[in-house]
Amino acid sequence: MPKKPNRHAYSDQQAFERLILLIATILQYPGVGNEELEGNETGGDALVAVQKRLWEVALREGVNFPEGYPSTSNLRKDLQTLRRYGLLQPRMYRWGYYLGLAVLDQQQLRLALQAIASQAQYLGEPQAKQVYQILKKRLRGLDSDLGGELFYPVRQQLNRAIMPTDPEEMVEQGQREETLFHHLDTVEKAILGGTAIELSRRYDVYGHERVGMEQLWPLQLVFHNNAWYLLYEDYQRHHLAIGRIDRFGEYCRILDTPRRSLSIQHQRLADAHRLFNNGWGLYLGDTKEQKDELCGRLQLTLIHVRFFPPVAKIILEGSRRHPKQEFLPQKDEQGNLRFVDYYIKLPPRSHQEFLLWIKGYMESVMVISPQSLATQHLASARKLLELYQEPFSD
Missing domain, CATH: 1.10.287 (Helix Hairpins)
Structure with missing residues (x-):
């Protein structure tokens, strides 16, 4: 006598449709069950939010469930089924449910x-x-x-890398450059694994003779203005610095040293970004300056710069150019803008990069204080004048 077949929990059509519609609901509303996304209308019950969305999906698909069906207890069982088959992970979904990596609408x-x-x-x-x-x-x-809408570039940034970055593209164009771009996958793994690495600096454009091997903890790959940089911590001195990736050679060796936790990586990354936010530009100072600055012992310099029209209006537009800046516009009797006094407190390590920025505004900017920066700015202007006054040939 043949054995009576075992009925599956979803052999019933209604139960099967319930499970399929639950999957469709989570795919169509990634993050469903997040109280913030649902507008706090569910009393904090994630399953009530899922239930409401499932009813919407069922209505659109023409599935007529009985009043109040499925219940939240039905959905709890279905979510366990999805976990058992690997569609959901065996963990809490405190910020809403999503299947696999389908986390976006x-x-x-x-x-x-x-x-x-x-x-x-x-x-x-x-x-x-x-x-x-x-x-x-x-x-x-x-x-x-979607009629081509998905890939239409509604938003786009136009900053452009000024050096070759793609190793495969370099080979195709016959312009291979032996830079660290060939080993970024190793660098990224080292960042997430808390692993120290050894790199080779090809040259130093700033005349500090910092060339050769460097051992470091990589922290982050950063694109700034027109180039890719590596933010890192020196392995021995625990000094934070940033270096342009193409100035490192095609050499990257994992060091046989103890790994450190991702929480330490996060902390040192946060320290580096505190220095970025305090300063101006990419130079993070020497080791002592960094320690003093991070501990609040370093005295910042109040810089006073005056911008004249037409640049003055452009300066006023940059209300979030730096967290420590202040504006003081000055107008004439007719209400026209005469100039803008710009105040900012910066650590000494950032003075030169700040001067470099204001030099881009040429005759429309004057340094009022401190006197040392005013003297440097004036000397640069005189040097430029001398260059124009000197005879030159093609």
Whole structure:
């Protein structure tokens, strides 16, 4: 006599449709169950939020469930089923449910694609190029359904890397450069693994003769203005610094030293960004300056600069140029802008980079104080005048 078949928990059509619609709900509303996303309308019960969204999906798909079905207890069981089959991870989803890596809706995905496209095209980031090409192929059907909206570059940044960054592209163009760009995958793994590495600096454009081998903790890859940099901590001196990636050679060795935790990496990264926020530009100072600054012992210099029209209006537009800046506009009797007094407190390590910035405004800026910076700025102006007064030949 044949054995009576065991009925599956989802053999019933209604139960099966409930499970399928739950999957569709989480895919269509990634993050469903997050109280903030639901507008606090569910009394803090994540399953009530999921239940409401599932009813919406069922209505759109023409599935007629009985009143109040499925219950939150039904959904709790279904979520356990999704965990058992690996569609959900065996952990708490405190910020809403999502399946696999499907964490964005269409609008969020479009914004992310634009960011990846800009990083690939203008910043020359090889991994971004690869990911973007993969996404373009996999999402071609969705883009077609949306009439080409998915990949339309509504937002784009135009900063451009001024050096070769893609090793494969270098080979194709016959312009191979032996730089650290060939080993960024190793650097990224070292950052996340808390692993120290050894690099080779090819040259030093600032005349400090810092060339040769360096042992360091890599902390972050940074794009600034027109180039990629490596933010790192010196292995021996625990000094924070940043170096342009193409100034390091095609050499990267993992050091056989104890790893450090990601929390320590985060802390040192936060220290570096505190220095960035305090200063102006990329130079982070020497080891003693950094320690004093991070401990609040370093006295900052109050700098007073005066900007004249037409630059003055441009300066006023930059209300978030620096967290410690202050403006004091001065107008004439007719209400026209005469000049803008610009005040900022900076550590001594940043004075030269600040001077470099204001030099871009030529005759529209004057340094009022401190006297040392005013003297340097005036000397630069005189030097420029001398260059124009000297006879020259083609």
